[in-house]
Amino acid sequence: xxxxxxxxxxxxxxxxxxxxxxxxxxxxxxxxxxxxxxxxxxxxxxxxxxxxxxxxxxxxxxxxxxxxxxxxxxxxxxxxxxxxxxxxxxxxxxxxxxxxxxxxxxxxxxxxxxxxxxxxxxxxxxxxxxxxxxxxxxxxxxxxxxxxxxxxxxxxxxxxxxxxxxxxxxxxxxxxxxxxxxxxxxxxxxxxxxxxxxxxxxxxxxxxxxxxxxxxxxxxxxxxxxxxxxxxxxxxxxxxxxxxxxxxxxxxxxxxxxxxxxxxxxxxxxxxxxxxxxxxxxxxxxxx
Amino acid sequence: xxxxxxxxxxxxxxxxxxxxxxxxxxxxxxxxxxxxxxxxxxxxxxxxxxxxxxxxxxxxxxxxxxxxxxxxxxxxxxxxxxxxxxxxxxxxxxxxxxxxxxxxxxxxxxxxxxxxxxxxxxxxxxxxxxxxxxxxxxxxxxxxxxxxxxxxxxxxxxxxxxxxxxxxxxxxxxxxxxxxxxxxxxxxxxxxxxxxxxxxxxxxxxxxxxxxxxxxxxxxxxxxxxxxxxxxxxxxxxxxxxxxxxxxxxxxxxxxxxxxxxxxxxxxxxxxxxxxxxxxxxxxxxxx
Amino acid sequence: xxxxxxxxxxxxxxxxxxxxxxxxxxxxxxxxxxxxxxxxxxxxxxxxxxxxxxxxxxxxxxxxxxxxxxxxxxxxxxxxxxxxxxxxxxxxxxxxxxxxxxxxxxxxxxxxxxxxxxxxxxxxxxxxxxxxxxxxxxxxxxxxxxxxxxxxxxxxxxxxxxxxxxxxxxxxxxxxxxxxxxxxxxxxxxxxxxxxxxxxxxxxxxxxxxxxxxxxxxxxxxxxxxxxxxxxxxxxxxxxxxxxxxxxxxxxxxxxxxxxxxxxxxxxxxxxxxxxxxxxxxxxxxxx
Numbered sequence: 001x002x003x004x005x006x007x008x009x010x011x012x013x014x015x016x017x018x019x020x021x022x023x024x025x026x027x028x029x030x031x032x033x034x035x036x037x038x039x040x041x042x043x044x045x046x047x048x049x050x051x052x053x054x055x056x057x058x059x060x061x062x063x064x065x066x067x068x069x070x071x072x073x074x075x076x077x078x079x080x081x082x083x084x085x086x087x088x089x090x091x092x093x094x095x096x097x098x099x100x101x102x103x104x105x106x107x108x109x110x111x112x113x114x115x116x117x118x119x120x121x122x123x124x125x126x127x128x129x130x131x132x133x134x135x136x137x138x139x140x141x142x143x144x145x146x147x148x149x150x151x152x153x154x155x156x157x158x159x160x161x162x163x164x165x166x167x168x169x170x171x172x173x174x175x176x177x178x179x180x181x182x183x184x185x186x187x188x189x190x191x192x193x194x195x196x197x198x199x200x201x202x203x204x205x206x207x208x209x210x211x212x213x214x215x216x217x218x219x220x221x222x223x224x225x226x227x228x229x230x231x232x233x234x235x236x237x238x239x240x241x242x243x244x245x246x247x248x249x250x251x252x253x254x255x256x257x258x259x260x261x262x263x264x265x266x267x268x269x270x271x272x273x274x275x276x277x278x279x280x281x282x283x284x285x286x287x288x
Numbered sequence: 289x290x291x292x293x294x295x296x297x298x299x300x301x302x303x304x305x306x307x308x309x310x311x312x313x314x315x316x317x318x319x320x321x322x323x324x325x326x327x328x329x330x331x332x333x334x335x336x337x338x339x340x341x342x343x344x345x346x347x348x349x350x351x352x353x354x355x356x357x358x359x360x361x362x363x364x365x366x367x368x369x370x371x372x373x374x375x376x377x378x379x380x381x382x383x384x385x386x387x388x389x390x391x392x393x394x395x396x397x398x399x400x401x402x403x404x405x406x407x408x409x410x411x412x413x414x415x416x417x418x419x420x421x422x423x424x425x426x427x428x429x430x431x432x433x434x435x436x437x438x439x440x441x442x443x444x445x446x447x448x449x450x451x452x453x454x455x456x457x458x459x460x461x462x463x464x465x466x467x468x469x470x471x472x473x474x475x476x477x478x479x480x481x482x483x484x485x486x487x488x489x490x491x492x493x494x495x496x497x498x499x500x501x502x503x504x505x506x507x508x509x510x511x512x513x514x515x516x517x518x519x520x521x522x523x524x525x526x527x528x529x530x531x532x533x534x535x536x537x538x539x540x541x542x543x544x545x546x547x548x549x550x551x552x553x554x555x556x557x558x559x560x561x562x563x564x565x566x567x568x569x570x571x572x573x574x575x576x
Numbered sequence: 577x578x579x580x581x582x583x584x585x586x587x588x589x590x591x592x593x594x595x596x597x598x599x600x601x602x603x604x605x606x607x608x609x610x611x612x613x614x615x616x617x618x619x620x621x622x623x624x625x626x627x628x629x630x631x632x633x634x635x636x637x638x639x640x641x642x643x644x645x646x647x648x649x650x651x652x653x654x655x656x657x658x659x660x661x662x663x664x665x666x667x668x669x670x671x672x673x674x675x676x677x678x679x680x681x682x683x684x685x686x687x688x689x690x691x692x693x694x695x696x697x698x699x700x701x702x703x704x705x706x707x708x709x710x711x712x713x714x715x716x717x718x719x720x721x722x723x724x725x726x727x728x729x730x731x732x733x734x735x736x737x738x739x740x741x742x743x744x745x746x747x748x749x750x751x752x753x754x755x756x757x758x759x760x761x762x763x764x765x766x767x768x769x770x771x772x773x774x775x776x777x778x779x780x781x782x783x784x785x786x787x788x789x790x791x792x793x794x795x796x797x798x799x800x801x802x803x804x805x806x807x808x809x810x811x812x813x814x815x816x817x818x819x820x821x822x823x824x825x826x827x828x829x830x831x832x833x834x835x836x837x838x839x840x841x842x843x844x845x846x847x848x849x850x851x852x853x854x855x856x857x858x859x860x861x862x863x864x
Contacts, residue, residue, distance in 0.1 A: 252838025
């Protein structure tokens, strides 16, 4: 069964309000992330109306995770010190019932990253967001990658994503089309579902950090949404709508990056809903 | 008493020449700063005609601080290694009589940052620049913050800023209006004063690193100015004038950041003087 | 003797195809580089069609260097941990016969950097790229610098560059005019040569990381070129052509940086060949 989100998804009435709430709530998002894209991630959060804090010292990470409205853990270029900070932050986030998002960069092809990700997953992230190779890697399947890029299509990682719903509230696979896996109520019972989104811009893979920024946006939305599927969907629609507007103005990846940050501040909620989302209910494994 | 800077401040004849001297002197500014905004800070210094060096290894920090014309210490995301480098750099800067600027990021709400800042202040910075919560935190008052953002207005931190003049040559509080505290001669005697500036752009708080960049600009100006109030004022006017020009061209925070760097290279000194600055002489505590 | 590249250099028929091959081959470039410009370097590689991976943990560096098509080692702000990763990566690159590029930032004026660079050079880089002070420093001559900037002209470093050809396949000196030193066949025998390029934009020295980005571009081109002089030349022409186009659109360093990334994706190979390159055969030292 394919249903349109705007019409029949449990999240239907909240995408627009989620976007509005974000600007009002100004959620504090504690990010433990890589130096490659840390500036872009912070600017993304500021652009959407959130308040980033990027402190990655182990002695500060636990306290900040408790103070924050949401936590982002991004495994890009993890130093030993930042990794220890991640351990404390995820533990603190779980204890304080703060939503947290795992972006398992490199877990597709780099054994050390996969181990780190699996270890952090013991604290049950709200959302895991990655490319197909990373999702396959976490499910202990034949994950591999081209450096930190994906060597698989989102479609190939469907089974892996469903398995990871035992560990996480939602799983988002980024690719040419994005696939979002979560659990929603159907006839009063929780049932897994998959939402598929087309859209965005061909410049996104040519700008480093567009994936990292999406992870941060999901974290920000988890702070203002009552359910995980809505948060994932709102973040993806917001990012994709801004990317489409930016592409209209861009002459290449440099101007695209600036225009995308601009558009994040100004895309209208109504535009977010114009996008087409296809939703499939999945066979329940009985574990949800 | 309110006086206009252009007419009656001790710095009156130097704002314009300070700006010109900066481009000629090409001062070397050694920055120990955070990875979140390090690229933006370096580009800011290049844009205003200074020469940045960002080396943060403890074994290099002392030598570089001695070679540099000014030093910036920014407490964002401080690793243990960079902190040790800061200790050596501030000690070397004081011994070599190099001006140095302290940007105590997070000293409002994070106990570890406050301790680090207080410890570094033993080397008597030329200027402390921060938001109101950070300045309150350093004065051991009821500082607190929203992550690394301020939870207070500059006005609330006036008393704290005056107290910090025992430790620093000047104190700059950033906010909707900026407040600069320093000491100048009045009738042949040093007396504390406060300068208030309006201006800038509403996009500045939506771009990460505009505060860090201002700290670096103050450091660069301390290298070419003979007194601290002039250096603080010249840096703030330069930043604000560029921000106003950039806002005219920007469609959001992404294009604003690029336009601000552009404008830093091209704002004319005369425009800097057009801005209104209000100056108040303060009651001397007798310690200056 | 001065010959024109387009007409008589061994590389003549490959500059254009090198540029085309880059987009098709999508080479994986493993970068161990500094946090100041790491984002700009990654975006540069994406813009030219390469695939960057920036992992700098010692436990990952060797494996990634073996998997990569080329390796970049940039000595900016080297932490002890990243330095150990550089040691493993260069060793692995040499064993796996992967090309690697050394960017010895600060080797002109900072003793620690010079020692690090000399130590890494034991693994024989494909190319050393630096400013004149850095090249002089590596040749154990009177290198010095203004922070990490050059205090010498490329011309002054000619002798030093030739000496370094004992250690590296090529040496590129960046400055107002760029000087590229390599070895090519003349009458069936290897002979050293020097290629001189004019061009580029006056904004390049006002944007941090344009030199680092050029080092990364050389690394990417070494992955798709059969000889080092062609790789060096193709990278420099690509960068310079993009800089000239960007300057036409830029209002300052902020807009220049974005426009340069844009132009890297769109400059046409034919334009690369329009630029004038002067080539001199050098006296062979008999060591090649």
